[in-house]
Amino acid sequence: MAELPNIHHLRAFALAARLNSVHRAAAAAHLSQPAVTQALARLEKRYECRFFERRSTGVYPTELGEIMLARVERALELITDAARRLSESARRTSQTKGGGVDRLATTAQLRALVAIARSGGYSAAARSLGLAQPSVHRAARDLERLVGVPLFERISQGVALTPQGRMLALRAALAFREIEAATDDLEEAKGLVRGRLVIGTLPLIRTEILPEAVIALSQRYPQASIRIDDGSYASQLHALHMGEIDLLIGALRQPPPADDLEERELFTDTLSVIARAGHPLAGKDRVTREDLLRFPWIVPRPETPTRAHFEALIGSRFMTGLIETSSLVALRGMLLKSDRLTLLSRRQITYEERSGLLKALPVELGDRPRPIGITLRSNWRPTGLQTAFLEILREKAK
Structure with missing residues (x-):
């Protein structure tokens, strides 16, 4: 996690920008005027960047100040919403506190909480932050005492977060x-595009579109940092919710699995039965369902769209001898070394099909299109770099 500014400085910044006055911002934040002045100077x-024009009538955000303010206000709104929810939770359980996180919590305390949520324990959280475990434990427990609502619970493996946590x-x-993202926005406003884009992909989603889009983006913005994370649908959804990835590319669920997510379709795809080029069925003009039942299969994990298509094609009674994998590399290797079959999009084996390694069998599967697209947070505000990637991706998908 990158080093972050003091959250109290950010609050003072937002108040000064809204009220156009250091004096009024200090009163609203219950700080001294010199403290607010110092906070603004430290942020600049x-x-x-120069965030304010100082005039005799007050302080007024510059263009860069407005860019910063937009991100800061979104961040503070999230913390304020959390404080409201904690207060409601405290009232329901007759606890005396539950609020104050938006006014009193420190950046260090919230960083500790986020690190624990991502890593699942104090030790791993401390390693991710580069801190000693007692420091992380103390920050987390101080935060819990501040809000007055249980944030952690002991489990056999260590510690887990409560629903409020x-x-x-x-x-x-x-x-x-x-x-x-504010850093990226500010640099883009200065003509420098070297921000961050983290793309989540599902294990079996390899197509030509994603590599082409990433290469096109990197050629346009050679200083940009781009990362592609592969994982299961559940793990990628968690990463998306936590802001660890910016968007998820893969088969859409329709409707989205949560109210705070939205899906944007890029194209519809169809599945084919795939085998090695020298497979006993590869030379047939027509392959029947009975032919398919004679050979073992490699399938994706349960509760995935492709697995549902497989079960509809083969039937639930033919469920023995299956190999389950979410790894396209492992799947490719097993297909090439055996007579096993699988269901894939031909987009996923473009290179292997061109090279004469794998082949789509002539099987009538019926019309089973599946939507492929982007899943993202409904309230996500992309940076210029991220917006450019979305535009390139849509263009490549046409």
Whole structure:
């Protein structure tokens, strides 16, 4: 997790920008005027930007100040929403506190909570933050005492977050991502595009489109940092919710699995029965369902769209001897070394088919299109780099 500015400095910045006055911002934040002045100066030094024009009538955001303000306000709204939810939870359970996180929590405390949520324990969280475990434990427990609502619970494997802890961690993680994105926005405003894009993909989604889009983006913005993370649907959804990835590319579920997510279709795809080029069925003009039942299969994990297509094609009674994998590399290797069959899109074996290694069998599967597209957070505000990638991706998908 990147080093982040003091959340109290960000609050002072937002108040000064809204009220156009350091004096009124200090009163609203319950700080001294010199403290607010110092907070603004530190932020300007940190980002190497002039965020305010100082006039006799007050302080007014510059163009860069407005860019920063947009991200800061989104971040603070997330923390304020968390405070409201904690207060409601406290009232329901007759607890005396539950609020204050938006005014009193520190960046260090919230960073500790997010790290624990992502890594699943104090030790792993400490390693990810480069801190000693006692420091992370103390910050987390101080935060819990501050809000007055249980955020952690002991389990046999160590520690887990309560529902309130998960809620706060999610909003804090997204708030931090907004602040990280502010750096990208500010640099883009100065003509420098060297921000970050993290793309989540599902294990069997390899197509020509994604590599082409990433290469096109990197050629346009050679200083940009691009990362592609592969994982199961459940793990990628968690990463998307926590702001660890910016978007997820793969088969859409329709409707989205959560109210705070949206799906954008890129294209519809169809599945084919795939085998090695020298497979006993590869030379047939027509392959029947009975032919398919004679050979063992490699299938994706349960509860995936392709697995549902397989079960509809073969039937639930033919479920023995299956090899399950979410690895396209392993799947390719096993197909080439055996007479096993699988269901894949031909887009996923473009190179192997061109090279004469794998082949789509002539099987009538019926009209079973599946939508492929992007899943993203409904309230996501992409940076210029991320917007450019979405545009390139849509163009490549045509």
